[in-house]
Amino acid sequence: xxxxSTTKPQDSRNxxxxxxxKIHTGMLESLGINMYTSIGKSLVEFIANGFDAEASxxxxxxxxxxxxxxxxxxxxxxxxxxxxxxxxxNINIYESLPSNIEIVIKDNGHGMTVEQLEDKFLVVNRxxxxxxxxxxxNGLRHVMGRKGLGKLAGFGVAEQVIVRTKRKTETYATTITxxxxxxxxxxxxxxxxxxxxxxxxxxxxxxxxTITLRKLRCDSLKYKETFINDTLSKNFFITGDDFCIYLxxxxxxxxxxxxxxxxxxxxxxxxxxxxxxxxFVHEGFDYPIYYLVKYRSRKNDSNDGxxxxxxxxxxxxxxxxxxxxxxAGPSLFNLETGMHNFHxxxxxxxxxxxDVLDQQxxxxxxxxxxxxxxxxxxxxxxxxxxxxxxxxxxxxxxxYREATVEKEIENDPVSRTVMxxxxxxxxxxxxxxxxILTTLAVSEGIxxxxxxxxxxxxxxxxxxSEVLIDLIKSGVNPNDMRTVIEQxxxxxxxxxxxxxxxxxxxxxxxDGLQILEERSHENDRGERYEDExxxxxxxxxxxxxxxxxxxxxxxxxxxxxxxKLSSKLKIDSKAVNVDKSKxxxxxxxxxITNTDNPTQIAVIELKSPNVDLNMEHxxxxxxxxxxxxxxxxxxxDSEVNITxxxxxxxxxxxxxxxxxxxxxxxxADAGPATKWxxxxxxxxxxxxxxxxxxxxxxxxxxxxx
Numbered sequence: 001x002x003x004x005s006t007t008k009p010q011d012s013r014n015x016x017x018x019x020x021x022k023i024h025t026g027m028l029e030s031l032g033i034n035m036y037t038s039i040g041k042s043l044v045e046f047i048a049n050g051f052d053a054e055a056s057x058x059x060x061x062x063x064x065x066x067x068x069x070x071x072x073x074x075x076x077x078x079x080x081x082x083x084x085x086x087x088x089x090n091i092n093i094y095e096s097l098p099s100n101i102e103i104v105i106k107d108n109g110h111g112m113t114v115e116q117l118e119d120k121f122l123v124v125n126r127x128x129x130x131x132x133x134x135x136x137x138n139g140l141r142h143v144m145g146r147k148g149l150g151k152l153a154g155f156g157v158a159e160q161v162i163v164r165t166k167r168k169t170e171t172y173a174t175t176i177t178x179x180x181x182x183x184x185x186x187x188x189x190x191x192x193x194x195x196x197x198x199x200x201x202x203x204x205x206x207x208x209x210t211i212t213l214r215k216l217r218c219d220s221l222k223y224k225e226t227f228i229n230d231t232l233s234k235n236f237f238i239t240g241d242d243f244c245i246y247l248x249x250x251x252x253x254x255x256x257x258x259x260x261x262x263x264x265x266x267x268x269x270x271x272x273x274x275x276x277x278x279x280f281v282h283e284g285f286d287y288p289i290y291y292l293v294k295y296r297s298r299k300n301d302s303n304d305g306x307x308x309x310x311x312x313x314x315x316x317x318x319x320x321x322x323x324x325x326x327x328a329g330p331s332l333f334n335l336e337t338g339m340h341n342f343h344x345x346x347x348x349x350x351x352x353x354x355d356v357l358d359q360q361x362x363x364x365x366x367x368x369x370x371x372x373x374x375x376x377x378x379x380x381x382x383x384x385x386x387x388x389x390x391x392x393x394x395x396x397x398x399x400y401r402e403a404t405v406e407k408e409i410e411n412d413p414v415s416r417t418v419m420x421x422x423x424x425x426x427x428x429x430x431x432x433x434x435x436i437l438t439t440l441a442v443s444e445g446i447x448x449x450x451x452x453x454x455x456x457x458x459x460x461x462x463x464x465s466e467v468l469i470d471l472i473k474s475g476v477n478p479n480d481m482r483t484v485i486e487q488x489x490x491x492x493x494x495x496x497x498x499x500x501x502x503x504x505x506x507x508x509x510x511d512g513l514q515i516l517e518e519r520s521h522e523n524d525r526g527e528r529y530e531d532e533x534x535x536x537x538x539x540x541x542x543x544x545x546x547x548x549x550x551x552x553x554x555x556x557x558x559x560x561x562x563x564k565l566s567s568k569l570k571i572d573s574k575a576v577n578v579d580k581s582k583x584x585x586x587x588x589x590x591x592i593t594n595t596d597n598p599t600q601i602a603v604i605e606l607k608s609p610n611v612d613l614n615m616e617h618x619x620x621x622x623x624x625x626x627x628x629x630x631x632x633x634x635x636x637d638s639e640v641n642i643t644x645x646x647x648x649x650x651x652x653x654x655x656x657x658x659x660x661x662x663x664x665x666x667x668a669d670a671g672p673a674t675k676w677x678x679x680x681x682x683x684x685x686x687x688x689x690x691x692x693x694x695x696x697x698x699x700x701x702x703x704x705x
Contacts, residue, residue, distance in 0.1 A: 053109025
């Protein structure tokens with residue numbers, strides 16, 4: 001008989017009629033530590049809470065000097081333990097600073113009762129607007145908060161978050177301490193309890209909420225005071241005195257920037273100082289947005305303390321504000337890289353106020369507030385409108401630049417010298433030459449290194465008439481000049497044709513680079529393009545830097561030095577073969593040498609466009625540079641001028657990878673004397689196009705004429 005047939009049925013008590021859902025406390029880590037990895041992001045969330053509480057002032061106190069000393073002690077301790085073998089070479093991001101070092105955020109908003117603290121503040125993902133509407137308690141403001149996750153921001157930078165709050169009209173204050181190390185010991189968020197501490201007999205007219213961050217996480221606190229100031233000023237569009245933020249008792253203000261051009265012009269702006277336009281979604285649905293596009297001045301020789309010059313790539317484009325808080329950006333959205341005056345986007349800040357985006361039933365703003373949720377008609381119409389606004393502003397700015405650059409050329413010594421040479425050119429060649437000069441001046445700026453160095457060489461490429469000028473100066477018999485002129489005219493035509501062929505060839509190289517760059521964005525199969533990039537750069541090294549036109553790579557017959565280096569370093573065609581299927585690829589590195597001076601060497605290291613660069617890649621490049629210097633000194637007994645180029649994709653500024661963060665910091669700290677550069681494909685493409693585009697157009701126009 002089958003034994004299973006004699007088994008008694010299970011007791012019904014093991015089959016409950018209802019089962020519940022639990023939220024593991026690990027969710028707090030995902031929503032806190034993993035989302036808010038820097039002190040800047042955490043501060044923004046707590047300041048936004050103060051704004052929603054109708055505070056007029058928020059005070060932030062950060063003891064930067066004490067934090068830096070404590071961080072150094074932790075890092076030194078870690079290095080010592082690694083050297084002694086007591087510790088692996090890992091990061092110390094979760095190690096905390098001493099408990100006496102605190103960050104305090106205090107606002108004078110209406111505060112909370114203990115019931116409000118429990119029923120509102122401590123509710124994770126509480127959808128406030130569904131319960132109370134989009135206005136603050138007394139209807140004074142449109143609230144900034146939406147998702148109910150801001151209270152977890154403190155866990156991204158501290159192990160303890162202490163909340164002290166006092167409600168106006170009440171005579172007591174409530175304090176709770178949220179300790180992440182205790183919370184994570186429990187399995188369910190519902191099991192987490194806090195023991196409130198009360199202070200009694202307080203003035204009922206007082207109100208405030210104070211957040212204290214204690215046991216600070218070491219690697220979340222690396223930013224300096226100026227960076228925190230800039231972060232807060234960009235995350236909140238605050239005007240007037242109804243809401244002010246103070247950092248260590250100093251009022252937060254927008255950086256003092258010198259702008260050379262602002263769009264739209266002042267006479268076309270509204271009373272609030274911004275331009276106004278409508279976003280058309282579909283028939284019967286459009287909405288207003290306010291905007292201002294500002295272009296920073298390029299000259300940086302003034303001592304007035306104002307900021308000038310180009311912005312870093314992560315700060316260019318449109319910042320979108322909803323209810324005075326940053327909702328997305330900066331972003332260039334759909335701005336095309338090849339459009340007229342595109343280079344000026346490096347100096348462009350675009351401010352957009354679009355409160356409507358935060359008033360829809362659907363949530364259109366990303367959780368990390370760095371981008372908008374696309375694939376819906378409201379956002380798509382918005383992106384198209386902002387892109388068109390930036391295009392119009394770039395066109396208006398180009399007209400301004402063209403009008404002002406003529407005066408700048410007149411006052412610039414290098415320009416005057418070049419223009420003197422231009423005036424001696426044949427009449428047919430003068431206009432193209434002037435166009436080249438003005439195009440470069442408009443795009444790069446008169447004071448830029450590119451203009452000062454490249455302008456004279458570009459003009460020389462137009463014609464050989466400087467030879468004629470030298471002949472005249474040397475006293476050649478005027479009777480022989482007609483013959484000389486005829487010969488030089490023929491020479492000039494041949495030379496100009498050769499120059500045109502050269503620059504057309506460069507245009508094809510630029511187009512090839514753009515195709516590979518675009519493929520990297522469209523790639524969704526994990527394909528890698530280092531091999532194709534390497535072949536393109538070896539064939540066209542001037543894509544990396546314009547002056548590399550007379551450099552030979554290690555595969556060229558004449559590149560003896562480069563070949564020798566490749567063999568010793570085991571790179572390029574001499575790389576050790578490994579199994580690429582397991583992603584253990586040989587280093588895609590090659591060197592190029594100057595044909596006139598073999599001790600002028602560049603080493604190029606490539607990473608696929610879909611692989612983020614990190615500190616290990618830069619260290620590898622530096623190692624190659626060091627090895628090459630040693631080889632040249634030993635084999636040639638000569639000093640070597642070596643530069644390095646690391647080409648690949650950079651992580652976003654809010655990356656959580658420590659190695660990527662270290663790389664971004666290394667880039668920010670690099671000075672003008674640094675012998676290496678790290679550049680992305682889009683930036684490399686932009687640079688190559690800018691240097692060659694004006695010349696190609698001018699020469700083609702001259703030929704057509």
